């Protein structure tokens with residue numbers, strides 16, 4: 451799939467900064483059409499299950515985490531988790547996305563037992579534990595990343611979500627998530643998972659304090675790894691949602707005090723605009739010539755902009771999200787049904803289809 455005439459970092463930067471938005475869209479749409487000439491737009495039926503909101507990382511951009519002693523802190527009871535999984539299957543779901551904070555109360559046995567118990571009860575794909583969680587498990591158990599992944603895989607983990615990447619620039623990470631794993635370890639987890647035959651997604655959160663150069667670095671790192679392993683199924687760019695986050699408060703304060711470190715084009719405390727979202731989506735489609743699927747993020751952009759995204763490079767609507775808590779904790783809460791997604795896709799002229807984790811089509815609509 452890789453194109454020998456792929457664009458360079460410099461060309462990517464020039465396109466990002468200078469190209470006309472409609473020209474970018476046209477280029478991305480052409481690539482999308484070449485990769486998916488059947489004009490199908492896919493989605494998956496699944497739910498996010500967040501097993502705990504206690505997290506020692508306390509990332510500044512995250513509104514989800516709580517301290518251990520916070521009255522809202524929780525560890526999900528197993529029977530609740532099982533009933534959520536059961537309901538997902540009843541609603542036609544094929545996957546659960548299990549993610550949570552880095553909770554010192556949970557050790558590797560907790561995760562492996564959880565995986566085994568789910569697998570013994572349900573026939574469902576477990577997409578779970580983003581690289582920060584996997585590194586936390588590895589470090590606390592004195593295991594390598596590879597050993598940890600092997601244990602999780604043997605216990606029932608099928609695939610891994612791309613969370614925790616934000617922007618793969620340590621300069622940015624040191625400011626917005628200083629306690630979190632750095633870019634090298636995120637890439638290492640993905641590479642080891644791919645080598646073990648596990649498929650993963652890659653994500654990018656933009657619209658905080660990054661520069662255009664950081665976005666290109668991120669895309670380049672993902673493209674380089676995909677050249678080596680081919681293990682990414684999809685790329686999902688989404689924008690920082692500032693509501694209820696320490697980062698938003700910090701930007702506001704520093705902007706007032708005229709400190710330039712956190713002053714960016716997006717420092718007006720609103721998420722990336724629709725145009726910024728579409729530019730980055732289109733650039734991702736153009737740059738990542740070796741990743742077949744690009745997801746539109748209706749969870750952060752709403753259903754209407756997700757429809758437009760289908761002409762800016764996206765070929766997938768992501769998940770129906772029977773449940774979502776992380777973005778919702780910022781106050782952004784788009785609630786849509788499977789039928790809403792099917793109708794939204796149909797009205798753009800594409801044919802909707804439900805897929806599984808590996809992009810195999812299960813049902814057309």
Ligand code: SF4
Pocket residue numbers: 505506507508509512513514515550551552582627630
């Ligand atoms: S983004 Fe993840 S690692 Fe960071 S505070 Fe939130 S839950 Fe913890």
